[in-house]
Amino acid sequence: MNSAIIWILLPGLLGIGLLLYRPRDRFPQILAGLLSLFLTWIAWQLPIDVVLNIGPFSFEIFPSLSFFGRSFTLTSAAQPLLTFIYFFQTLWIAGTVVAKPAKPFVPISMICVSLFVAALSVDPFLYAAILIALAILALIPLLSLAGEKVRPGVLRFMIFQIFAVPFILFTGWILSGVEASPGNLDLILRSGLLLLLGFTFLLGLFPFHSWIPMLARESHPYVVGFLLFFLPTISTVFALGFFDRYAWLRESQFVYQILTLIGGLSVLLSGLWAFVERHLGRLLGYAAMMGVGFSLLGIGQGVSQGAQLFFALLLPQSLGLWVLAVSLGSLNNKKVDLSLDGIADAFADSPLTVIGLILAVFSLAGLPLLASFPPRVDLLANLSTSAPWAAIIALLGSLGLAVAGVKLVLAVIRRSSKPQSGWVEEIETEAAAKAGETKDPFAWAFIILAGVGFLGFGLFSRFFLASVPDFASMFPLLFP
Amino acid sequence: MDSGFIGLIILLLLLLCAAALLMSRDWRWVMGALGLQYFLAFLLVSSSWPLELAAVKLVAGWMAGAVLALTRMNLAIEPEEATKRLPTSPAFLVLSTFLVLLVVSGAAPALADWARQMSINQAWGGLILIGLGLLQVGLSGSNFRSVVGLLCLLSGFEILYAAVEASLLVAALLGVLNLGVGLAGSYLLQTPGTEQLE
Numbered sequence: 001m002n003s004a005i006i007w008i009l010l011p012g013l014l015g016i017g018l019l020l021y022r023p024r025d026r027f028p029q030i031l032a033g034l035l036s037l038f039l040t041w042i043a044w045q046l047p048i049d050v051v052l053n054i055g056p057f058s059f060e061i062f063p064s065l066s067f068f069g070r071s072f073t074l075t076s077a078a079q080p081l082l083t084f085i086y087f088f089q090t091l092w093i094a095g096t097v098v099a100k101p102a103k104p105f106v107p108i109s110m111i112c113v114s115l116f117v118a119a120l121s122v123d124p125f126l127y128a129a130i131l132i133a134l135a136i137l138a139l140i141p142l143l144s145l146a147g148e149k150v151r152p153g154v155l156r157f158m159i160f161q162i163f164a165v166p167f168i169l170f171t172g173w174i175l176s177g178v179e180a181s182p183g184n185l186d187l188i189l190r191s192g193l194l195l196l197l198g199f200t201f202l203l204g205l206f207p208f209h210s211w212i213p214m215l216a217r218e219s220h221p222y223v224v225g226f227l228l229f230f231l232p233t234i235s236t237v238f239a240l241g242f243f244d245r246y247a248w249l250r251e252s253q254f255v256y257q258i259l260t261l262i263g264g265l266s267v268l269l270s271g272l273w274a275f276v277e278r279h280l281g282r283l284l285g286y287a288a289m290m291g292v293g294f295s296l297l298g299i300g301q302g303v304s305q306g307a308q309l310f311f312a313l314l315l316p317q318s319l320g321l322w323v324l325a326v327s328l329g330s331l332n333n334k335k336v337d338l339s340l341d342g343i344a345d346a347f348a349d350s351p352l353t354v355i356g357l358i359l360a361v362f363s364l365a366g367l368p369l370l371a372s373f374p375p376r377v378d379l380l381a382n383l384s385t386s387a388p389w390a391a392i393i394a395l396l397g398s399l400g401l402a403v404a405g406v407k408l409v410l411a412v413i414r415r416s417s418k419p420q421s422g423w424v425e426e427i428e429t430e431a432a433a434k435a436g437e438t439k440d441p442f443a444w445a446f447i448i449l450a451g452v453g454f455l456g457f458g459l460f461s462r463f464f465l466a467s468v469p470d471f472a473s474m475f476p477l478l479f480p
Numbered sequence: 481m482d483s484g485f486i487g488l489i490i491l492l493l494l495l496l497c498a499a500a501l502l503m504s505r506d507w508r509w510v511m512g513a514l515g516l517q518y519f520l521a522f523l524l525v526s527s528s529w530p531l532e533l534a535a536v537k538l539v540a541g542w543m544a545g546a547v548l549a550l551t552r553m554n555l556a557i558e559p560e561e562a563t564k565r566l567p568t569s570p571a572f573l574v575l576s577t578f579l580v581l582l583v584v585s586g587a588a589p590a591l592a593d594w595a596r597q598m599s600i601n602q603a604w605g606g607l608i609l610i611g612l613g614l615l616q617v618g619l620s621g622s623n624f625r626s627v628v629g630l631l632c633l634l635s636g637f638e639i640l641y642a643a644v645e646a647s648l649l650v651a652a653l654l655g656v657l658n659l660g661v662g663l664a665g666s667y668l669l670q671t672p673g674t675e676q677l678e
Contacts, residue, residue, distance in 0.1 A: 068649040122649075130653040137660040141667055150671045155626055158664060159617055162630055165657070166610075166637040173644045 003048050003074035004065035007039060007082055008118045015110030028106045029096055036090040036110075043082035048075060072121045077474040080467060081237065082117065084315075089113050091322055092226055097442050098353075099222040099329025102145055109226060111138050116234045125241045126172030129165045132202070132234060136161045139227055143219045153214030160201050160208055167198030175246055182248055192255070195242065202235045203292050205262060206269055213273070216285030221332050224281070225325020228288035229318060236295050240307060243299075244475040250303055260300035260383075264390040266293030271400025280331075280338045280357070283404055284324050287364045290401060291317040294379065297394060301382050304472075307479045309379055311471040315464060316371030316457050320364040323450040327357035330443075340407060344415035350437045352447040354412060361405035363454045366398045371454045374461035487601040494520045494605050495581070498612035501632055502619075503573050510628060511549040517609070518542055521635045524605045525642040528597070533651050537638055540655030544631060544662025551666035552624060568619060576619075580611035591640075598643040609636025627665030634658060 014035055018028040046052065051060045064073040074082065093106055115135035119128035136158065144154040174191040178184065199205070204212050216224050243250045270289035277283050294317070298309030330353045332338060336346040347354045363370035376398070383391035437443045457464055472479035497520065500513035518541030526534040584607040592603040609632050616629030638654055 068647075068652055070647065070649040127649060127653060130650075130657055133657055134653075134660055137657075137664045140664045144668060144671065146667075146671065148671060150623060150668050155623060155668065158661075159626060159630060162634065162657075162661065166634075166641070169637075169641060169645075169650075173641075 001059060002062045002065045004067075004072040004118075004121060006042065006061065007074060007086070008072060008114050008121065010114075011035060011039065011110045011117075012114030015107040015112075015114065018107035018110065019104060021107075024103065026097075029093055032106045032110050033090055033093040036086050036093055036113075040083055040086040040090060043079050043086060048079065070127070071123045072118060073123050074117075074121045077476070078120065080470040081120070081474060084318075084471070085113060085117060088229070088318055088322065092229075095222065095322060095326040095329070095446075098446050099326045100333040101220050101222040101329060102142060105142055105223060105226075108138055108142055111135075112226075112230065116230055119234060120237060124172070125238070125245070126169060128238045128241075129168035129198070129202075132231070132238070133161055133165050136231070139223070142223045143215060143227070145220075151214070151218035153211055153218045157211040157215050160204070160211055164198050164201035167194050167201065171195040171198060175242075178248060179246065188248060192249075196258070199235065199239055200262075203232055204289065205292065206265055209266075209289060212285040212289055213282040216281045216283075217279055220329060221281050221284055221338070222325050222329030225284060225288075225321055225329070228285065229321045229325070232288065232292045232295070233314060233318070236292070236299070236310065240299065240310065240475055240478060243303075243306075244478045247477075250478060253302075256300045256302050256306070257387075258300075259296050260387050260390050263293045263296030263298075263300055264387075264393045266290070266296065267397035268293075268393040268400075269397075271397025273400075274404040275400035277404060278340050280328055280340075280343060280408075283361070284321075284328055287324060287361065287401060288321060290364065290397060291321065293397065294376065294394070297383065297390060298379055300390075301379070301386065304479050305382065307472040307475050308468050309375065309382070311468045312375040312378065312465050313372070314471075316363065316375060316454075319371055319450075319453050319457065320360050323356050323446075323453070324360035324364065326446060326450075327353045327360060331357070340411045341415075343408060344411040347412045347416060350443075352437050352440075352443045356447050356450045358405060358408055358412075359450055359454055361401065361408060363458075365402035365405055367402060367405075369455065369458045371457035371461075373458050375465070487599075490520050490523055491601055491604050491608070494524075495608055498609055498632060499573075499577050501628055502577065502612055502616050503570060507549075507552050507624065510624075511545055511552070514545045514548075514628060514631065515542060517632065517635060518545065521605070521609070521639050524602050524639050527599060527602070528643045529646050529651075533646070533648065534642070536651045536655050537635075537642075537658075540658045541631070541635060544658045547659070547662040547666045548624070548627065548669070551669050555669065568621075573619075576615055577612065580615055581608070584608055584611055595644060598640065602639055602643050606636045606638075606640035609633065609639065611636075623665060623668040627661060627668070630661055630665075631658065634661065 014032060018032060021028055046061060048061045049063050051058055063075045064071045089109065092109060096105055112135040115131050115138065119131035119135070122128055122131060140154065140158060143157070144150050171191050171194040174187060174194065178187045178191055181187065201208050212228070249255055267290050270286040270293060274283055274286040274290070277286060294313050295310050298313050299306040301309055328338060331343065331346055331350060334346070334350060336342050336350070343354060343357070359370070363372050366372045366376040380391050380394060383394065469479070494517060497513045497517040501510055501517070504510050504513065518538055521541070522534050522538035525537055584604065588603040588607050589600065591607065592598050592600040613629045613633030613636055616632060617626055620626045620629055634657065
């Protein structure tokens with residue numbers, strides 16, 4: 001058995017197969033969910049490149065698969081990341097029960113995840129840019145549903161993502177020249193500039209971020225959440241590969257300063273935009289942008305520390321985005337207007353979902369006791385010594401998102417405390433009809449999972465963060 | 481293939497194709513120009529790559545074009561150009577094309593000088609397509625034109641990249657990417673219409 005077949009080909013083929021499945025039942029969700037869970041388990045438990053004996057049988061997962069003269073390699077160092085990816089893919093599939101996105105979500109998400117894993121495993125690693133672009137193209141039918149009007153966000157998103165490919169591929173070619181003559185400042189400058197442009201397009205950084213709020217308003221929030229979860233995560237891990245591969249990049253203090261500047265700017269701007277935003281779909285976009293900004297701030301802390309901080313920030317950020325996307329997807333599915341007033345009105349009908357939404361916003365803002373707080377404190381402590389200005393603007397940005405959460409709470413409280421008018425019988429019947437969500441076991445399962453996840457991570461962060469060095473070990477030179 | 485007089489002819493034809501993609505209002509002409517552009521790009525790529533590998537680009541490009549053309553042909557309603565934010569008069573487009581040519585005339589010799597693997601004609605051809613593709617994407621008000629612009633841009637990039645990287649996997653992946661852009665564009669074309677840009 002081969003690791004590329006298990007973690008790339010199998011989910012990809014299942015996704016393609018499920019696309020052809022016509023009946024509108026839960027079979028695709030169950031099958032894809034079980035496969036993702038199984039892949040999570042084997043990534044977590046079974047070693048790669050070691051012969052295993054089970055009774056009379058023995059088998060081995062080989063790490064590399066040759067394809068067209070190149071290879072897809074997934075060694076044991078990549079197993080923590082594979083576990084993370086497939087665990088969250090299981091959650092994204094499970095979340096469809098509550099968020100109810102379009103039917104092709106499950107198969108297309110499986111195809112995308114298999115392409116993302118292929119991007120992380122392809123050797124030479126630069127070709128990842130093309131595989132990421134292919135995953136993006138696969139998502140287009142979900143972002144703009146058949147029969148609906150094409151909004152400008154989806155086209156802009158596609159264009160910007162395709163723009164990233166030439167920049168990154170050319171950078172790779174120039175970087176090989178830099179390796180041959182490391183003293184050539186001209187080459188270094190050109191490759192650095194191209195790399196910066198490529199990743200600015202790929203990660204949707206300022207000033208090429210405009211597709212994020214546009215798409216977040218136009219498309220189903222759950223699909224946008226999935227996109228804003230996987231695209232930045234995989235792209236940032238891909239970017240870390242550059243640092244691991246090229247010594248001049250890894251050892252350049254200037255590069256880390258640039259990363260800190262861009263990360264700080266992303267956090268500040270997304271926080272300010274979130275502060276003035278009234279549409280919660282767009283708030284999801286800004287929260288994701290803030291996550292990318294914090295990741296860059298983390299990486300900007302330099303060799304060893306940077307990779308660790310990135311992975312420490314990634315886990316709670318991922319949970320926050322998932323909960324936020326499930327909540328918004330569920331509300332969107334109930335035809336709730338995703339404005340502040342709309343959410344406040346929806347509280348009576350969907351209290352659990354709105355509570356999940358508020359918790360997610362506060363967690364993503366880094367409020368104490370919640371998931372993102374411990375790694376953010378670590379990051380800010382580091383920043384306060386290395387770049388105090390960045391710590392201040394990161395705090396301001398977080399404050400912006402936190403205030404957006406407070407505005408949401410105030411809107412809900414204001415609406416709840418409003419005296420209801422009408423006959424007592426009418427109000428009681430209406431209230432009984434509206435209590436529907438509290439009888440929904442899936443809604444309870446979701447809110448319990450979200451609450452336990454946020455509080456568990458916030459209170460027992462050391463337990464979760466203990467796995468961070470395992471993640472970082474996939475970059476042996478960056479994290480010696 | 482791309483040296484001397486023939487090379488000059490290829491470049492001139494490539495420029496005409498890219499300009500036709502930008503200026504023609506009739507989708508049939510646009511698709512014809514796109515098909516010819518892929519053939520000319522194939523000729524430029526074949527000077528760095530074996531013929532059978534270069535043919536992958538030609539086939540993938542033609543397939544992407546065919547998908548777009550078939551979709552466009554079967555559309556019941558004529559899609560409208562959604563925006564008139566930027567001028568699209570022939571005079572403006574000709575001037576813009578000259579501007580792109582001016583930039584390319586400065587950049588192409590420098591690029592060919594810097595990247596030794598690249599011939600001057602490949603540098604010219606690649607940069608012309610990238611420049612005019614970018615212009616098309618920036619000015620277009622419809623999904624169809626944006627996707628054609630993206631394909632033009634990708635084609636230009638592939639000419640340049642072929643000179644520095646001759647990998648079977650890259651050829652295959654870029655071919656699939658072209659096809660993917662064509663398919664995504666065709667999917668977007670089948671929807672009712674594009675809203676006004678913000």
